[in-house]
Amino acid sequence: MFDSDCAIKISGMSKAFSRATSYRTLFRLLKGTLLRNGAPVGGFPALHDINIAINRGDKIGLIGNNGAGKSSLLRLIAGLSLPNEGQIEVRGQVTLLAALGMGMIDELTLEENVFLYGAICGVDRAIIKSNLEEIIEWAELQEFTTAKLKTLSTGMRARLAFSTARHIAAEITLMDEVLTAGDRNFKEKCLDVFEGYKKSSRTFIFASHDLDFVKNVCTKTLWLERGRQRAFGDTESVLTEFQSLGKAKS
C-alpha cells in the first residue's frame, strides 16, 4: 500500500548486472544472445533485498563504501534502470544529479551552458532566463560570462553547475557525490543551500562519503554494505553504528 505521505517505497528490491560484455557484435548477437531471450549470463548482484519507505520532505543520507550500491540505487529510483526483483514506487518528478556539469559543452560560453545545463536538469527556461545574472554571480564568475567553458577550471565548472542546479524544482532530487569538486568556500556556500533545503517540503537523497554533511543535513540515513541494506533510520543512530564498525575494523 502506498501511503499518501510516501514519496518513494522500495520493497524486496534486488538488482544484478550482467557479467556479459555489452560490446556485442552482430555476429555474437546472431549467434544466440538474443535467441536465448537475453538472459544475463552469471550476473553479479549490485543490490539485494532493499526495503525502505521515504516520506515526502525527508532528507535521506545514503552512505556506504565504494561499490556498496549507492549510485545503482539512485539510478533505479530515477527509473534509469529496472530491478530484477521487487518493486520501486516513486510519487513525484525525479531529478538525478550524478555529476556536476554533466552535458555541458566546452566550446559554448558560460551563459549558453547555463541554459543547456538548466534544460538537462529539467529547469524551466524562463526560470533560468530570469535568474541568469544571479546564477553567474553565485558562482562568482561574472567576468567570464562570455568566455568559453573550456577556459574554466574544474572547480569553477562545478560552481557554475551547482549554481544552476539550485533552481531545480523537482519533488524528488537525488544527488550522487555532488560536493567532490570545489574549494572550501564553495563547499560552505553549498552547505548554506542545503541548510535551506532542510525546511523545504521536497524530498532529497544524498549519496555521500562526507559523514559530517550527512549528519548536518539528513533526517534519515540508509547504510548500504556490498549491496545489502545494513541499516535504515534516524541519521544519528545509523552513523554511530557505521562509525563504530569502521573503528572495529581498523
Place this chain on the structure above:
Amino acid sequence: MRIADHKYLNLWREMTRAQFKLRDQSSFFGFLWSFLNPLITVGLLFALFSAQLSNQIRYYGLYLLIGIVNYTYFSNATGASVNVLQSMNALTRNGVFPKEVLVLSSITTHTIDFIISTTLCVLIALVSGVGLNAAMLAIPLILILQLTLVLWVSLLLSSFFVYVRDLMHIYNVFLRLLFFITPIFYGLSFVGHGIGHFVLLANPLAHSIMFARTILIDGKLFDVKDFFFMFAINATLLVGSYRIFKRLEPTFAENV
C-alpha cells in the same frame, strides 16, 4: 515521461541550439559546409554523366541536386543518430528524461539543413524554367515523408547500436550501397525491368526522391495514392520502432 512535456521540449531545443552553435564555430565556412558537400558531389556527378544522360533526363543538374539533397539528408541524419546514445553516454546513463530527445536533437539540425536545401531546389527549379505551379505547395508533404523515414530508421539504429557496436561500420557500408541503389544520378529506365526495378521500388528513399522530382521537374503533383501508401508504411514503421526504442530504453543506462 512524456516527450511532449514542455521541459523535454526545452531540452530538445537547447540541445539542437548547442549543436548549431558548435557547427557554426567549428570551421571557417561553418554553416556553409553542410551545403558545399552535396553541391560538390552534384558538380562531380554532373561533369561525369551529363554528356551521356542530359539527353535522356530533363534538367539533369536539377535532377541530380534533388537526388543528392534527399540522400544527403537521409545519410547524415541517420548516420549521426546511430551512436548518439553512446557518444552522449553520460546523459544516457544519468539523464532523467526520455532518451529519444537525444536522437531527435541529433536529427533536427540535419532536418533544418534539408528544409533550406529543398527551398534552394525550388528556387533553382524556378530559375531553370520549370515555372511556378500549384503542385509546389505539396513540397512540405515530401519533407514530412522524409522526416518520418529518417525518424524510424534513427530510433531503430540508435537503440540497436547500444547492443551491437559494429552496427556503425555495417551501416556505413549500407549507406554506400544505398547511394547506388537509389536513382540519384541515373533514371528509373536505366535499371530496366529486372531485379533492379524491384530493388528501387522497395527503397523508400527512392520514392521520396521521385515524388520531389515529379513536382520540381515535371511541374505536376505526384500520384497521391502512391504517396499516402508510402506515408502509411513509414508511419507504421515509426510507431513500431518507437515502441522498440521505449522497450529497450530502461536498459540503455546499463549498456552504454
